[in-house]
Amino acid sequence: MSGAAVAPSEPPFMAGSWAVVRGPHELFALDCGDGEEVRVSGEGLGGDWDSTLTTLRQLGVVEPGVQRLHRALVTELHEPLNYRTLLGRDGWEILFLELTGQCNERCRHCYAESSPERKEQLSFAEVESVVRQAQLLGVRRLQLTGGDPLVSRNCLPAARLARELGIPEIEIYTNGLALSDALADDLCALGASFAMSFYSHRPEVHDAVTGTPGSQVRTLAAIERVLRRGSRLRVSLISTAENRQDIQPAIELLELVGVSRDQMGLDEERTVGRGTFGDAGPEVPHALLTSEGAPAHGARSGGGGKLCVSYRGEVHPCIFARHQRLGSIRETTIAACLEAPLTLRARSTRLGLAPAQARLTCSDCRATETLLERVVGI
Numbered sequence: 001m002s003g004a005a006v007a008p009s010e011p012p013f014m015a016g017s018w019a020v021v022r023g024p025h026e027l028f029a030l031d032c033g034d035g036e037e038v039r040v041s042g043e044g045l046g047g048d049w050d051s052t053l054t055t056l057r058q059l060g061v062v063e064p065g066v067q068r069l070h071r072a073l074v075t076e077l078h079e080p081l082n083y084r085t086l087l088g089r090d091g092w093e094i095l096f097l098e099l100t101g102q103c104n105e106r107c108r109h110c111y112a113e114s115s116p117e118r119k120e121q122l123s124f125a126e127v128e129s130v131v132r133q134a135q136l137l138g139v140r141r142l143q144l145t146g147g148d149p150l151v152s153r154n155c156l157p158a159a160r161l162a163r164e165l166g167i168p169e170i171e172i173y174t175n176g177l178a179l180s181d182a183l184a185d186d187l188c189a190l191g192a193s194f195a196m197s198f199y200s201h202r203p204e205v206h207d208a209v210t211g212t213p214g215s216q217v218r219t220l221a222a223i224e225r226v227l228r229r230g231s232r233l234r235v236s237l238i239s240t241a242e243n244r245q246d247i248q249p250a251i252e253l254l255e256l257v258g259v260s261r262d263q264m265g266l267d268e269e270r271t272v273g274r275g276t277f278g279d280a281g282p283e284v285p286h287a288l289l290t291s292e293g294a295p296a297h298g299a300r301s302g303g304g305g306k307l308c309v310s311y312r313g314e315v316h317p318c319i320f321a322r323h324q325r326l327g328s329i330r331e332t333t334i335a336a337c338l339e340a341p342l343t344l345r346a347r348s349t350r351l352g353l354a355p356a357q358a359r360l361t362c363s364d365c366r367a368t369e370t371l372l373e374r375v376v377g378i
Helices: 049-059 064-075 083-087 124-137 155-165 181-189 203-210 215-228 244-256 334-339 363-375
Strands: 013-015 018-022 026-031 037-041 078-080 092-098 141-145 169-173 193-198 233-239 264-268 305-309 314-316
Touching: 013 064, 018 064, 026 064, 037 049, 037 064, 049 064, 083 334, 083 363, 092 124, 124 155, 124 334, 141 155, 155 169, 155 181, 181 215, 193 215, 203 215, 215 233, 233 244, 244 264
Parallel strands: 092 141, 092 305, 141 169, 169 193, 193 233, 233 264
Antiparallel strands: 013 018, 013 078, 018 026, 026 037, 305 314
C-alpha cells in the first residue's frame, strides 16, 4: 500500500466515503471517514469495471480494507470527486454568512480580525444570492455573523429572506451591543435564534478581552432581552489567557440571568486571525458543562458539512478554516465552487487529525483540514 501516485485513466470519484482513482493497472482509494488506504496493482485491474470488481472481491477475502472498498464500489453511487461529495456527503448542516467585517468590539482574539475600523462587507445583492444558494443547497442552518451582523443593514433583510425561502434554522451570532428592543422584536418574530460569546463574571476582565468598555453589561442585557422573548439562545464561554480562572463563576452568573446549562458551551481561543491557541489543560473546567453544550461556531455532531462565506466573498470549509479557500462568490456561484473537479493525491501518508495546537481546536475542523491537504493539497 505504498508507492508513487496513480496516473489516472479516468477522473477520480467518490463511492460512499471512499475517494477512488484508477490507473491502467492500478487502483488507489482513501476512506475519507477513517483514513484507511487501499492500493492494488496488477493485470486484473486493466480491463473493464467488472474485471476490476472481480479482482477486488477475490483480494477482499484476505484483506478487510479491500473487502470494504469492494462493498462500497458495488453498493454506493459513484459520483465525481469534488468539494460537494468530499465535504458534504451528508448534506450541509450549516452555512456561516459573514455580512460585514465591521464590529463594535475589537476582541483581542478575533478569528475574523474584525474591528470598528473595518469597512469590508457584502453587498445586499451578494447576501441575497448566498441566501438563495443556501436554500438550493439544502442548508439546514444559516448563521448570520460578521464582524457583528447587527451593525449591517443587511441583517434583518437576510433573515426575512431566509425565512421566506424556508431555511429551517436562522441564527444570529452577535455580541448583542446593537440589539435594540425593536430589532429583537423583528428578529424574534422571524423565529431567529441567537448566539453570543461571554468571557467573565468580572466586567473588567470581559471588557479587556473585547477591548470595549461596558461591553459585559451590554451583552448581559442583550442575553436577557432574548430570554424575555422566549427565543432560542446559546452562549459560548470562550477560554482565553485572561479569563481561564473565571469560567465557573461566569457560568453561575449566566444561570442567575436565566441561561440554562444546556444553553452554554465551552470553547477555546484559536490560532486564527488575531487569536493564539494556548492549551488551558486542567485550568479550564470542561466538566462543568454538559456534553450538549454547543461550541462557539455552532457546529453540531449530527452530521453534515459546513461552509463559510466571508465578508470578502471567499468560500471556506469552516468559519475558522480561513486559510483554505474553496472559491469566491465574486468569481462564481457556491454550487460551481463545490462541483469543480478535484484530483486525488495518491500517496502513502495515513490520514489523521492535524494537531490541535496548529490552528483549530475542534476535531471535525482538524479532520477536514487534514483531509483537504491529503486529498487535494490545500
